Amino acid sequence: MDVDASAGPSSFSEYQAKLQNAVLQPTKLALGLPKDLAFHRTLDRNFAEDIDECSSRVLALTNKLIKFASTARNAPDEALGGEEDAVDNFHSLVVDVMDRLLEQADTHIDRHLGRNKAAASSVVVNEPKASSSKRITASGPLDKRVLHDPTIQKPQLSFSTRVDNFSASWRPALREKPHAKRALEESMDVDDELPCHPYRFEISQITYPERMFEVPQPSEIATFDATPFTLVTTPEEFARMLAQLRKAHEIAVDLEHHSYRTYSGFLCLMQISTREEDWVVDLLAVREQVPALGEVFANPEVVKVFHGAESDIVWLQQDFSLYIVNLFDTYHATKVLDFPKHSLASLLDAYTDFTPDKRYQLADWRIRPIPSEMLLYARSDTHFLLHIYDRLREQLLQRAEGSPDLVREVLRRSEETALRTYVHEAYDAENGTGANGWENMAKKWNKSLQGVHFAVFKAVHQWRDTVARQEDESTRYVMNNNALFKLVDARPEDGPQLAQVLHPMNALLRKRSKELLDVIARTVKEYKEPAVVVPKHPHTTQPNPFAIGTQSLPIDLTADTDAQRAHLWDLSNNEHSAKVAGSSALFGVNFVPTWRDYCKPTSALFGGASPAEARTLTKNKQYLEVAAQIHSTLVIAPVLPKFEAVDVEMDGAEPVPPPAASSSAKTEANNDFIPIPTVPEEIAFVPKGGRTTVDPNAGDDIVVVGLRQKKRKRTKAVSGDAAETAEDTTTQTARRKKSKAEPVNGGQAEDVKEFDYSSVPNLLDNDDPQATAAPETEGKKKKKDKAPAKKTGGIDYGNFPKPPRNRSEMKAGNMARTFR
Structure with missing residues (x-):
């Protein structure tokens, strides 16, 4: 099938731009959602259903992408199930999967560009033997007490050095400096640009042993059973270990740290391995003896092999003032060799047949006694590290064709790691800077x-x-x-x-x-809301005192004129006054705008009266009338309409007086009414039961509503003719009132047959068309008309059947005997 090339992106850059635009739009929409989304969900059920549906689609799509990006070997056991899972398991289920996906993409891109990883392909991996240390790691979550045991007492309470988390500065507690090329006192001088590091000169001027640049001899991997192991918990065991370390040429070191039940963290275990023996040092038991390792760690003839030593270097300085000279970090070696993965687990998988149980990576290392599984995991971190060190050096020399350049590049990067220093960070409450800000x-x-x-x-x-x-x-x-x-x-x-x-x-x-x-x-x-600063401008007037919607009074002309000038045209305190030019092409040199430049000497309304003379205007009748008219025009608040005085005689009622005029419509100087615009009355819909008939011949008299009326009674029919319908009580009452009133046209009333609109069926009324029929005679009950209604000369409602009777409807007085 032919594929149109114009349908898709022509290049990766175009595809990347389209992808970013597609991701950017929903991201902006998501950020625009209100924070009180739960409240908005309660206001609209459709909105809540749409949100739930959208969330389910996004969650399902995310799980599909995670499953698609994960391989069968490292696929996560569970998927995101909701908001809590997205917050708690986001790193393990999303970030880790994306990291693996990006590493795989990097590998394939390098393979496509021809930059194959010779190091990974030419590594000679030992085949597993009968005495192999290969072990099948268990799966499933660990016991919560292994990750954090709340019953353990704080070990730092028994340390000889009291923990001080509020100290402003920190200095190494060195009493002597083994293998020094510069005196301790000179090395402890703090530089303004560089933090204190006693071995800065020794690390920068180190001379590495020549054996580090030679191709190592191939050797077999020593198994756990064939390698002696010691758990150091006493000063005597520590002394025997230190004696063995002084004889070694290379040692592998790793640390286990705890940071959950302490502010700054402390070391719990130290794993050390030589080519002949393994040690796990209980740092909580022999903490006072550990600084003696500075003799070995500062010796430039002994290679200290770490993996990812950036944190280890700082932790050793913080707890024991130990510094590493001649560091070889295998992490930097993987970077120089362009390995696709850089973790210790990937190196163990490539060079050995051992798979560590990474579930113990975040274990609580304060647990005593240490479980055997945790002890094996800690031991494996250094047991194979020297063998990996040899294989990495071999690969570096092969890649450089025997040149030591790549090995020296790894050592140069390791020097930068060894020069890291511990700094006691203070809390910055004002700016919030720092790692913990x-x-x-x-x-x-x-x-x-x-x-x-x-x-x-x-x-x-x-x-x-x-x-x-x-x-x-x-x-x-x-x-x-x-x-x-x-x-x-x-x-x-x-x-x-x-x-x-x-x-x-x-x-x-x-x-x-x-x-x-x-x-x-x-x-x-x-907390106070910040005031909104509105910049002033010399040509911006003050707010109108007759603002719409307010009941402001007219400007007080009796006030001080100087104060009014300063209030209206205050150029001295204006922030823009500094920007006013000293000269003007129109007004000349040294022009300074004042309030007089904006005032007219005369007025079209008041003439040339001065401000002092204007004070008497408040007693002027003409001025008051003009001001009242202006006020009535500006005020938009609802006002009462003006009524004329009308005397209306009613049965048993007194004449209705005219409504009192509003106080705002009067002035002190004149008692006359001021015309106020009337407000049109809103006519509301009245149902049929509440309508009253109006006599068309009635005058324009005011009818007072709200008085109690007598109960309307239905009149008896005199004949069976349906065209002659009896008048109701309301019509008769209106007719009697009309007879009492004076005639309109010269004392003679017109003999016009009135039309009763209340008797005509209305489409808005939901009544039976047969309701207009004549009522039955007195003493007879109304019979049910089961036959279909016949068409009459009235309004035809259509050929719709009568709605069925609701048999379950309650009858008056429980006549149906439904409830007993």
């Missing part, structure tokens, strides 16, 4: 807060940081970010509302809930 958090969560929401957000964020420092807890433990934004939107005022927003609440929040509520209440009370 509110500005960074708002950008990550894509929140645009304004007004009182922004003020409460900053106040609660600062309160959370302060409490976390005081209690030595992480800000996530005090209150997670999602709960913080919920709190900002709800702004609870009491304990039950706070518990509903932050459900479930931990013990720390329950203890300090009153303090949190006080912070929110004080912030809302002290």
Whole structure:
């Protein structure tokens, strides 16, 4: 089948532009949705159904895309099920899948461009043997106590060095400097441009051993069973390990860190491996002996192999003031070799036959005793690392055809990592800068807060940081970010509302809930909306005192004229006055506009009266009449129409006096009425039962409605002729009133047969056409007419049958005996 090339994009750039435009429009629409969407859902059921339908479609499309982008090997076990899943599992179900998809796209693009990964293709992977360390990893979620055990007492409470989270500065606690090329005192001098790093000179001027640039000899992978292992928990075991490390040429190091129940975090385990032995050091048990490792870590002849050491370098400085000299980071090696993946798991998969159980990556490493599964996972991080180090060096030398350039490039990048320094970050409440500042958090969560929401957000964020420092807890433990934004939107005022927003609440929040509520209440009370600054202009007059919709009085001419000039044309305090030119081509040099330049010396209405003489105008009758007419024109508020005095005689009623004139329509100098425009009366629809007949010959007399009328009785028919219908009580009453009134035309009333409109059927009335028939005689009941109605000379309603009788309808007095 032929495909029209013009139908699709002609290039990738055109396709990318169309894709971005297609994504940008729904993104803008989504951001334009109101924050109180739940409230709008309650107003319109159709709107709520449309929102649910759209959400279901987007969620289904997202799950399809995730399933399509995931491979069979790393597909997630679950899909997004709703808003909570999208917030909690967004990183694992969306971000990780997209990262893998982008890595695969990068691999295929390089393959298409001819940049194949020779390192990945030429790696000699050892085949599994009978004594292989390959193990089948378990699947499924871990026990919650493995991820976080709430029963563990804080280990930092037993540290010899007290934790200080409010310290303004931090300096390394070094007493001596092993393998120093520059004295400790000289190295500790803080530079204005560079932070304090005692081994900065030694790392920058290092001379690497020549064996690092030689092709390593191939060797077999040592299994776990064939390698000695020691869990270091006592000072004696630590001393024996340190003696072995002094003899090694290369060591592999990894760390396990805990940051959930502490503000700054602390190290819990250290894994060290040589080519002959493995150690896992319990840093909570032998914390005082760990600084002695500085002798090995600062030795430039010993290669320290890490993977992704950026955080490890900082943690070693923070807890033990340990610095690494001669670092080889295998992560940088994967970058130089253009590997598609750069994690330690991908290196283990490529160079070994071991698959680590990554479920323990976020385990609570404070647990004592350490479970065997967690211990095996920690040991595997360094057990194979030296073998990977050899394979990566071999591949770097092969790629450079024996040149050490690529190896030195990896070492150069590793030097930059080793020169990282720990800095104790202070909280910036004003600007919100820093990794833990509110500005960074708002950008990550894509929140645009304004007004009182922004003020409460900053106040609660600062309160959370302060409490976390005081209690030595992480800000996530005090209150997670999602709960913080919920709190900002709800702004609870009491304990039950706070518990509903932050459900479930931990013990720390329950203890300090009153303090949190006080912070929110004080912030809302002290917040003031910013005043809207309207720029003044010298040619902009003040608001009209006769503004529409207001009851303003006329300008007080008795006020001080100087004050009025300053009020109307105040150029001295105007922000634009600084921009007024000193000269003008029209008015000449040194022209300064004043209030006199905008005033006329005479007036067409008042003549040449001065402001002092104008004070007497308030007593002028002509002026008051003109002002009253102007006021009546400008005021648009509803006013009462003007009535004429009419005396109407009624049965048993007194004459109706004319309505009192409005006070606004009178003046002090004149008691005459001022003409006020009348408001047309709105005529409302009156149903048939409430209509009254009007005599066409009646005069223009005022009829007072609302008086109690007698109950209308139906008159008896004198004959069976349907054309002669009896008049109702209302018509008769009107006729009697007419007879009492004076004749209109010269005392002689016209003998005109009146037409009763109330007796004519109306299309708007839902009555039976047979209702116009003559009533039956007295004493006889009205018989039911079962035969179809015959057509008469009246209005034809169409050949529609009579509606069936509702048998289930209640009858008067329960005559049907339906209920017993």
